[in-house]
Amino acid sequence: MSREPVAVVGIGQTHHAAARRDVSIAGLVREAALRALEDAALTWADIEAVVIGKAPDFFEGVMTPELYLAEALGAAGKPLTRVHTAGSVGGSTALVAADLVAARVHRTVLTVAFEKQSESNAMWGLSLPVPFQQPLLAGAGGFFAPHVRAYIRRTGAPSSTGTLVAYKDRRNALKNPYAHLHEHGITLEKVRSSPMLWDPVRYSETCPSSDGACAMVLTDRTGAARAPAPPAWLHGGAMRSEPTLFAGKDFVSPRAGRDCAADVYRQAGITDPRREIDAVEMYVPFSWYEPMWLENLGFAAEGDGWKLTEAGVTELDGALPVNPSGGVLSTNPIGASGMLRFAEAALQVRGRAGEHQVPDARRALGHAYGGGAQFFSMWLVAGSPPVT
Amino acid sequence: MTPPRDVAVVAYARTDHQGPAEGLSEAEALLPVLHDALAQAGLAPGEADFTCSGSSDYLAGRPFSFTLTLDAVGAWPPIAESHVEMDGAWALYEAWVKILTGRADTALVYAHGKPSAGDPRDVLTRTLDPYYVAPLWPEPASLAALQARALADAGHTGEPPGPTPGPPAVTDGAAAVVLAAGDAARRMCARPAWIRGADHRVEPHALGLRDLTDSPSTRLAAERAGAFRAPVDTAELHAPFAAQEAVLRRALRLDDTVTVNPSGDAAADPLMVTGLIRLGEAAARIHRGASDRALAHATSGPCLQHNLVAVLEGDA
Known part of the structure; x- marks a missing residue:
């Protein structure tokens, strides 16, 4: 059966900060949504449905906040859906919204993701109470550092790789006016000498806690034809999940991630991602996840991901720029971080990424993951519409 | 709209007890329900093209509560899966749309709730406007009483409202539904809905x-x-x-x-x-x-x- 092609015609994000005390939660999501509507030259009345996502409600202390946000999102009288798939949620939310257009249930949909981490304490919000996990496993760093060590042991990657990723992403963020961290004096030495938090993850190799939101307007071919600026077209999108813990689970390169990428590439007709994809926005909350995901997503052979990073391939002017926006390492409103990856991929193929634009980016991948490296969502967008 | 594709509910199962499920985790409560619904549809665990669930971290009292129930689903090899922080009815809606796109022909939908982990009268106040209403901690029954009063004042109910209606029953449980399109639905169910x-x-x-x-x-x-x-x-x-x-x-x-x-x-x-x-x-x-x-x-x-x-x- 035929699916309606899905176009991204509006993209908006907030300025991100450790604490956006100048806005309420409603004000935060509205800031992103209004920028997306302005980009698409549309008004609230043009939106038929709203799909919103965020990570655990404990991060703000508001249960099912979409109910309270209905009016701020112009959703009164419309369908409003709330997605929560852990850290991958920003990506999943965009995909749920895209399905509404693809199935021709709605023509134009607003999708929003946010986190206002300053309302609460995300580290403890992330930590399950005893007896559901050990008392010293608080926060995400303690959970993921052992898997990074496993990667290093497995591949023999030099300790410089993690530092290089952080140095690159933080410099890319200097070109992104919306990024949370703008570390103007950053040097490789500063990253290398920053405090060790969870061996081998240093302070400067760790994502910040951010307040922020991202929004996109998705529409059908008719809507795309009316758009004032070139749209990004969805060529492939998928989600994959696997359990948190089980005998034989590969935390370094989870099969759910590999399967999800394979599904997206199949939908988009990609056979050689390294050559056919021009820019990647991947979810790298700790610097070492860049080489790990390069392998998981098929950009490098198993064990070779770190070699791309070391060779400068993933730099903004490299052959495969990774996280030109500065990535999660520079901006992390958790629930929105996945949508920011998806949105930045779309900005690249629309040629609207400003100073961090990758020249002639025709195809870009947006990637998000969450939970215990178990939930994955990805989309591949291009500047030209899919062949139907 | 008229759906572009025939999609039916072909199987349904639920927990049938009332009250708290003492000593049962959500995954444990869910497992027999999933087993029942999948057996009705003739599907093996993980065989549905798409899986979608609904639940709330606040009821369970812990973040990512839905991740643990994946253990009951049989998500290995990995499955195409999504979750709404809403009642499972909205998970069914998301799965229905997924089948309408043609990316799936079958879907497993489930929901689980363990309100006995806390006091829902307090917990549910956290869903209210966090700046102006939630600080007053109005429990659901109090808000429903306002509605009952408005109905009585408007003459829509025969009698003036009595005492504040009782709080929702605290029952733990789960339910599951299988959706299928066209011929798959007819194979799985003698009379698809x-x-x-x-x-x-x-x-x-x-x-x-x-x-x-x-x-x-x-x-x-x-x-x-x-x-x-x-x-x-x-x-x-x-x-x-x-x-x-x-x-x-x-x-x-x-x-x-x-x-x-x-x-x-x-x-x-x-x-x-x-x-x-x-x-x-x-x-x-x-x-x-x-x-x-x-x-x-x-x-x-x-x-x-x-x-x-x-x-x-x-x-x-």
């Missing part, structure tokens, strides 16, 4: 901006779902408080010929699962030939803020 339409609409959150005696979102969702194109013989309504049923009956234009909630009192079902149970019970009634055209309704938020309506039909 075809989803002829489904839609949901939300209203403003602030009670002061709403007419609590009416439910325009329910009416609009019903219109969009095609509920008014032909009479239904059955309606499964999700009214957490008794007075709300009158609001829904009027919005849905249900007269005395319609059998309402033959499955029992929706207020006694587990939070986050109740809406999915309404859809499942309506479908099951069609499966066994007791209904030909049924309406199922789910609600969310204070005083019927957000409403979903689906219309299900059996083949003649």
